[in-house]
Amino acid sequence: MDEGLVVVKLSPDEYTQTNSGNKIFKNASIFGSQNIIIHGKSILMRDCMLRGDLTGIRMGKFCFIGERTLIRASHRKFSKGATMFPMHVGDCVIVEEDCVLVAAQIGSYTHIGKGAIVGRSSIIKECCKVEAGAVIPSDSTFPPFSVIAGNPARVVGRVPECTQELISQAAKELYESYVIQR
Amino acid sequence: MAELLQLDRILYECSCSEWAPLCRLFYCRHCSILRCHSCTANEIDCTFCGTCLENVAVGEARTRKNRCVNCYQCPICCSTLSAHNSGEAIFLSCSTCKWSTFESDIQQQATAGNWKILENPHEEELSCVLDQMKQYELNEKAQRDILKRRSNVVGSRLTDRFGLQQMYQKRKQALERPTWLAPEKEPITVLDELYDSHFTSIVDLSKSLSLESRIMQPLSRGSECRPIRMPLKGRRVLRCTQCTHNLSKLEYSPSSIVFKIQYFARTYVPEIRLWQETKLAEGGICPVFISVVNESVAKADVVLLANNDDSSLECETPVVEFSLPPHDENSDNLSHSISSLTPEDDTIILRKRNRVGLKLCVKVDEVREMNILSLILKWKNELTSMTSDKGQEWRETRVKVLLGKS
Amino acid sequence: MDAELQVHPRAVVCNESIITGSVTIGADSVVHPKAIIRATKGPIVIGERNLIEETALIENTNEDGAPLVIGDDNYVEIGAVVRARSIGSRNVFGIQCVVGAEVIVTDACSIGVRCSVLKRGDLAPRTCVYGEHNQRRTAAIDPEPPTSLLEVLRKVFPSYHHLKKATVSSA
Structure with missing residues (x-):
């Protein structure tokens, strides 16, 4: 679909825009916001939850986090005990509704489908596509350009080579198409 | 949002007559x-x-x-x-x-x-047999080479000053048929008995491996992992x-x-996208909204015509001609960019930066599982050729738009 | 409602968790914000060193009003829905799993991500439910208890959340 021509109106009672251009649902559960760095022009939709209280979360530009999605950092167990690792989300990452992301790293230009669960400490490299309903086991790593599906998730295909430009455009168009009415 | 990046709905014809979405070309x-x-x-x-x-x-x-x-x-x-x-x-x-x-x-x-x-x-036995076969191969190759070379008899008279004697000895050895050194297998005369219990005993499937596991590890014999x-x-x-x-x-x-x-084809060919989901009702003329986007860094002139095949929907819109400005990275930031909402004519209803929105009228005459709209896309872009003069030629390809059920 | 909630002095229970009914939380346990514990049909007794993550739901749906007793060292992950009859120790309930009513979870079981256990009766010790089709197998070792993670959380939570006050309890 051509998001560049569609406009979705957001009510100013529910959504607010920050100085760096982030459009955030006012009642989103954001814990520990001092540890959350969003580089700008991102959209956090209704009822999403970001747990910055456990450890830091860094998101790039033009990210889109769908409704009711939960983002929290993961931990890794060492012989001396557990440590919480900060979570890195790249630029232009499109996350659809109802996802649970406990990953260590989600690369830029990734598209995560509805209801996907990304396991603890997993690493998803750039330009990947996670199909709807995929369940990614903990500690797994996926190379760039993979299509990930299934429970437990495996690489089932390759995304087109021009994914970086496709998703980068789609993310920018998505950001522009959501307009907070004045 | 739910239809984000529906890449498989619009197919372009490749030069080898295969149909693929533009992002894969x-x-x-x-x-x-x-x-x-x-x-x-x-x-x-x-x-x-x-x-x-x-x-x-x-x-x-x-x-x-x-x-x-x-x-x-x-x-x-x-x-x-x-x-x-x-x-x-x-x-x-x-x-x-x-x-x-x-x-x-x-x-x-x-x-x-x-x-x-x-x-x-059986690894050792197999590698032994493989080595043996390699020796046979060398032997057969040497025998074929005889025809290419002149007589070997001369070599025996030469002294070893230039190492020719060694070469002659090696060649002579290669011609000998090698002996079979790998172990020989005796045919089995006594087979294991087949008891009824092989068929009637109850198998505990929870302890045995699944088919997929067995295929991944063929040497596991069903139990060791x-x-x-x-x-x-x-x-x-x-x-x-x-x-x-x-x-x-x-x-x-x-x-x-x-x-x-x-x-990538996207940077040289204008991209056609579905603007909105089309609802096709039987009998009558339905509008189909598509948009054409120019992703290249040069201006593109585009001509879009209907290709009324037997299997595709009949499109009643006449030929559409327009030109698209190049894709500009900097203008992305302007959310209030110039977009003309007043329709230029019946077909071109929206223009925004490097894209136009078009309304095509199709006639739906029967109920079909998959309705296809066939179009011919002609475009002219100076980047389509390495040499600048050839770049001013028109290129053409066919496009199929999959519209869904009617 | 809160008057029926009994929290051990060493437990860390966030104010933003949604706890209704008679619930007892044992020593060193941690309850994340937005976790839901509902003692609907009867009380819930949670043992020591349990970790209950956000959006997890623990509900007592025992028809006879018997208390839902949860042992020690259990790890209830994000979005899990647990309505079992009783739960032993050292179990792991994966993300968005479903445990139905009248299931008796014993010890060291591991219920995978998005799996469901609905059949009434015992779940044998060290049972592991995994995959799309809820396949089962018996593991050789216990799953790792969340002890080290609990330590980290007990240190971090007081700086970011208001906690429910401890009640002096004899349990």
Whole structure:
């Protein structure tokens, strides 16, 4: 679909825009916001939850986090005990509704489908596509350009080579198409 | 949002008559035609492990049977195994099905990598036979070479000053038929008995491996399981079959997404997208809203005409001609960019930066599972050829739009 | 409602968790914000060193009003829905799993991500439910208890959340 021509109106009672251009649902559960760095022009939709209280979360530009999605950092167990690792989300990452992301790293230009669960400490490299309903086991790593599906998730295909430009455009168009009415 | 990036609804015809969405096509500027995966030559330029993303040289990969030494898969559910400490030793366990190396014969070891793999009991015999066959091959090759060379008799008279005597001896040896050194197998005369209990005994399926596990580990004989080494992955380089120029090549590192060479069709061909979901009602004329986007850095002149085939919907819109300005990175930031909402005519109803919105009228006469709208796309763009004068020629391709049920 | 909630002095229970009914939380346990514990049909007794993550739901749906007794060292992950009859120790309930009513979870079981256990009766010790089709197998070792993670959380939570006050309890 051509998001560049569609406009979705957001009510100013529910959504607010920050100085760096982030459009955030006012009642989103954001814990520990001092540890959350969003580089700008991102959209956090209704009822999403970001747990910055456990450890830091860094998101790039033009990210889109769908409704009711939960983002929290993961931990890794060492012989001396557990440590919480900060979570890195790249630029232009499109996350659809109802996802649970406990990953260590989600690369830029990734598209995560509805209801996907990304396991603890997993690493998803750039330009990947996670199909709807995929369940990614903990500690797994996926190379760039993979299509990930299934429970437990495996690489089932390759995304087109021009994914970086496709998703980068789609993310920018998505950001522009959501307009907070004045 | 739900229909984000529905890439498979619009198909372009490649020069080899295959239909593919534009994002999966490439454009060869030297030949000035579209190419798809079927009409390009694939080469593997990099072998790497998908889990540790470490580059493995092709030769090393071959000796390791295309497996990574450090990363392991669970034999039950194929997820990645993670290493854990238990006191001094290290064991591997799966986070999905909780299989651990305690269930295999090697329970723990000192290092995280280099777990022993199951061995083929016939390995030694097979390699012996293989060596033997290689000797036969050399022998047969030497016999064929006799016809090419002159007589060998001369060599016996020469002195060994130039090492010719050695060469002669070697050649003479190669001509001898080698003896069979590998072990010989005796045919079996006594077979195992087949008892009724083989058919009537109850099998506990929960203890036996699934079919998928058995296929992944053929040497396991259904019960022993060891961690399976992760198979390596290969990365492709695409090359045009006609002019042998590279169409797509990534940088060296396995985790890189930067292209050294990229000739994606999107940057040379105007992209047609569905603007809104079309509802086709039987009997009557329905509007179909599409948009045409110019992703290249040069201006494009576009002509769109209907191609009324037997199998496609009849499109009543006449020929549409328009020109699209180039794609400009900087203008992305203007959310209030100039977009004219007043329709220029019945067909072009919206113009915004490098895209136009079009309304096409199609006539739906019967109920069909999949309605297809066929169009012919002609475009002129100075980037479509390496030489600037040829770039002013019109290029043409057919486009299929899959509209769904009526 | 809160008057029926009994929290051990060493437990860390966030104010933003949604706890209704008679619930007892044992020593060293941690309850994340937005976790839901509902003692609908009867009381819930949670033992020591349990970790209950956000959006997890623990509900007592025992028809006879018997208390739902949860042992020690259990790890209830994000979005899990647990309505079992009783729960032993050292179990792991994966993300968005479903445990139905009248299921008796014993010890060291591991219920995978998005799996469901609905059949009434015992779940044998060290049972592991995994995969799309709820396949089962028996593991050789216990799953790892969340002890080290609990330590980290007990240190971090007081700086970011208001906690429910401890009640002096004899349990």
